[in-house]
Amino acid sequence: MATNADIRAALEKKTLWLATWMIHHANAIRPKGQIKVGGHQASSASMNAILNALYFDVLRPEDRVAVKPHASPVFHAIQYLLGNQSRQQLEGFRAFGGAQPYPSRTKDQDDVDFSTGSVGMGVAMTAFASLTQDYLAAHGWLDRAKGRMIALVGDAELDEGNIYEALLEGAKHDLRNCWWIIDYNRQSLDGVVSDGLNARFRDIFTACGWEVIELKYGSKLQAAFEQPGGAKLRDWIDGCENALYSALCFKGGAAWRARLEIDFAGNNDVLALIASYEDAALGELMGNLAGHDAALLAATMHAVEHDRPICFICYTVKGHGLPLAGHKDNHAGIMTAAQIETLRQAHGIAEGAEWDRFSGMDLPEKKLSDFLRAVPFNQSGLRRYTAPAIEADQRIAPRAKPVLSTQEAFGQILAAIAQDAPALAERIVTTSPDVSVSTNLGPWINKTGLFAKAERTDVFREEQIASVQKWQRHMAGRHVELGIAENNLFTFLGALGLSHSLFGARLLPVGTLYDPFICRGLDALNYACYQDARFMLAATPSGVSLSHEGGAHQSISTPLIGMAQDGLATFEPAFADELATIMHWGFDYMQRDGSGTQEEKNWLRDERGGAVYLRLSTVPLEQIDRPIDAEFEAGVIDGGYWLRPPEPGSRAAIAYTGVVAPEAIAAAGLLSETMRGIGVLAVTSADRLNAGWQAAERARQRGDVGACSRVETLLSALPRDAGLVTVTDGHPVALSWLGGVYGHRTKSLGVEHFGQAGKVEDLYHHHGLDRNAIMHAARALCFGGDGRYLQPLAC
Structure with a gap:
């Protein structure tokens, strides 16, 4: 009688086949253009067991996952088996209208939580999504259980600096419910990574308050270590260089035997242990690292009983289960037709049944269907939530001065919203990378406070030291102060700007930074827009008008960035009445979902909505005394x-x-x-x-x-x-x-x-x-x- 363990093992083989076949079909069978299609068969195989453990066992509907970009074929295969993806999409992998090369919230049909592709960005996004979840819960707006925000990370991906910026920010804000699962296959695009990185990762994550769980050996290797000579074999593996281990995995069982017999000459216990395995079984044993043991992975994750952030370092072999396994050039490698045919036979896939959901699985179809229907992750169906729009129609008239800069006007408008439009102000959350005061967020913060999970008083005020800033920190605060890292700002705006879809509660995020430093966070800004996150960005001061700060603080290219960036409506007002009109429109524009009839009646795609970028200045200008009528507002919003x-x-x-x-x-x-x-x-x-x-x-x-x-x-x-x-x-x-x-x-x-x-x-x-x-x-x-x-x- 088939057990759940049998079913999970069969599904693991099936997803490996589907992912591998998907890429082969795209490159060798489906008509293609002038250049190769690609698809990363080895990188997909590396994470196959990890993804199986998560989606078929560990995950709950409220959990969210950023899948390693190059593991997208396995992700699509799993979603296909769960009924969330179509065969047509798999057949169109990397083709126009088909499943995307890298998981995409906006372009994929299946249930993608976070887009990935620019490596490191999806990883950091999970940390800021968790902070967003905590913000919603603290304000009483989260009406469902807290989920775990999970990133599946390639070890070479951890070279990206934005990941460590996010780690530090998480430590400052008491990050919770966040797991990063490292595919530690010790290979990168161009070769084998340096030895000893696992210890570096462990030290860094521990220093930032994370629990680190190393999963190195699978159950078969662990059983072998209990045999006579097993402890010595384990010591040998622990001391083996990454490059040698990868090379022997590629060469297979006979090569393992030859090398181990040389290195253990005279050690009869180890030699007897090795001799007890045939070549194929020995190769399988030495490749039985924990990252390929789905049952062990699931059991370890189920045993977690706290909400502190966890880094799982899962040892794997890149290309595990494929003839490419371990080869240093396997990153972009594509299996030959002969190799695919051998894999087909090994998996019991009949010719012509390559796409069938249950072909090659020697189990009753009803058992498989019943199991998949009962998978915990899939119980809620697609998890794209909606949230009611926040009323943004009330016009705010801040106290006007005859001479005013747009930066000062921005601060006055926000302060007036806090005073006169409480329903709108309640859902506005501001954030800034340590420049809140110098971007004129001070009045807003004084009225609304800083968000913190634990209340903290303003020591300077308690000590009766005069200050215009009231730095009161409490759970109802509406400003989140970040450190000086623009990547974190844009990633956080991306997470906050998806709160309605990820968590079913709408926020209206407003971020500020110095305009020239948009360039420092440009990858994260593009990533947030690619996710279709909704936010308002006030970038100020801008241009050479920030005269006394010199060239390092004067922006030149940002108007072109604003024009070129998809998903971002860019404005550069001169006067306060223009800015007030734009912000009033912007809070509505941020909430449009594009579900209505798409008309180009005004040629601006306004039915869809998006994010808003305001390029502001500190130079005070004499204001124009004029009526604000519908014609004026239409001109300002439409561009001139x-x-x-x-x-x-x-x-x-x-x-x-x-x-x-x-x-x-x-x-x-x-x-x-x-x-x-x-x-x-x-x-x-x-x-x-x-x-x-x-x-x-x-x-x-x-x-x-x-x-x-x-x-x-x-x-x-x-x-x-x-x-x-x-x-x-x-x-x-x-x-x-x-x-x-x-x-x-x-x-x-x-x-x-x-x-x-x-x-x-x-x-x-x-x-x-x-x-x-x-x-x-x-x-x-x-x-x-x-x-x-x-x-x-x-x-």
Whole structure:
């Protein structure tokens, strides 16, 4: 009679076959393009038993897993057996519309918890997902059991520095319910990793407060160690270099025998132990490391009775169960057709039945089906939760000052939300990498407090030391202060911004950092957006306008990053009323789920929603006293509006974005003394103007001849023979494309080189952003060298 142990063993063989066949089919059977498809058969095999132990035994529905990128074929195979993945998807592995090369929340059909692919990112994500879970529980918003956030990690993946940044942050915030399971196969992409890393890992994790559990030997090896000579054999394995062990695993049982007989010459107990195994059995014994013993792994994990973070170091052989096992070049290796045929026969797979769920499993189909239906992990079905939207329609009017920077306005708007919109404020959680005060989060924190699992008073206030900051820490606090690590900021924003889907409770995360240091966390920002996480990012100060800090703190490329980053709507307002309008819209935009009818009525894909990036400045600007009506708000949100419309026959217009507004306005005023009808275009979002233009172009190509984007409507007011000057405190390419909309002659001003310290006026002059430079550019566009107007360009 088949036992659960028999079923689990059969499933382990089945998932190894399916993962291996999936990759072979993609590379050798399915028609493919000009380059190889790939698929990492050895890396998948390395984690097969670990994934089987988890998904068929240990995991509960509330647990979440970040699967090692190169183990995705095994993951897809397991989901196929559980009924969460289709055969069509497996057959389309690494093809358009098929199962993804690396698990993807947004592109895979099966139940992916965390996207992986950029190594190290999914690992850190589990730590911040656990912190998010604790935040929700502390505020009373988690209506289900706490789950374990689990990362399956390649040992070479632990070279990624962001993992250690996350470890330190977890130690500061009392990380709980987090497991990292290391596939310690001692191989990387290009060879064999250094010896002794297990001890390094153990020391690092222990220092950060983790329990470390080393799983080195499988049950067969453990039984062998109990035999005469077994202790000596264990000592030999413990002292064996990684490269030699891998090489012998590849060569097989006969090679093991030859080497061990040499090294144990004269030791009759060990020689007798070795002689008791045939070559094949000896090879199997020496490859019986704990990471390939699913029953042992499951029993060890079931025995855990606490919620402290745990690092499991699971010894494995890369390519275990395949002819590639142990070879140092096996990372991208693909088995030959002959090798696949041998594997097929060994697994009892009939020709033509390669994809059948239960082919090759010599067990009653009903037993298998009943077992899979009862798997604890799969009892809740797909675990993509939803959460009601938070009402974000209330308009907040913070106390306005006649002269104000957008950074200061940002802080005032958040503080006003905390005061006047409690339902919205309740779900806003802010976070910052040790720059909360210098990014103007201080007023918000004073009103809402810092989040901490244990209440801590502000010692400075108790000691009656004057301070404008009230650093009260308690469980109801709504700001999480991070250390100086931008990767952690973006990874945490990614976790917080998926709370509605992961945990069924909605948060509205707002993160702040200095704009130039977006580049330090760019991989994590891209990762958060790839997950479709929803958050608001206020990056400030920005540009060379942060004048006295010098080039190391002055951002140039970030406007281009904002435009290029998918899933991120980028804005650069100049005035407080623009910012208030954008933030009001942004809290709604962050909550859109894309489930409605997808229409390109405004060409901005707004039905889907996404994250929001605000590029702000510390330079105070004189504010404009004007009514905030629907037309103004639509212009700000869609990307731009005419601050001063061009007159008929106008020869030039100035388009600016952000903090350089006064320079553009002043230049237009001066030019008006000699040139009629100079237009001034306020660009609040080059990103959205460009996205709308591109979308309208695609619509016209599909036959919608009446499609017209916001930027086309705006620039249609400017005569075709007029010149266009663009100016931005960033790379000039961010706005230079405006000339391509209708073919206006364009001169783009911006920053192309590292900045330096100095007064704002000096740096604007140095980089050609000041009013005189703008005037010169406009005149150069409109007049020839002999002082005559330039003729319109020929069509």
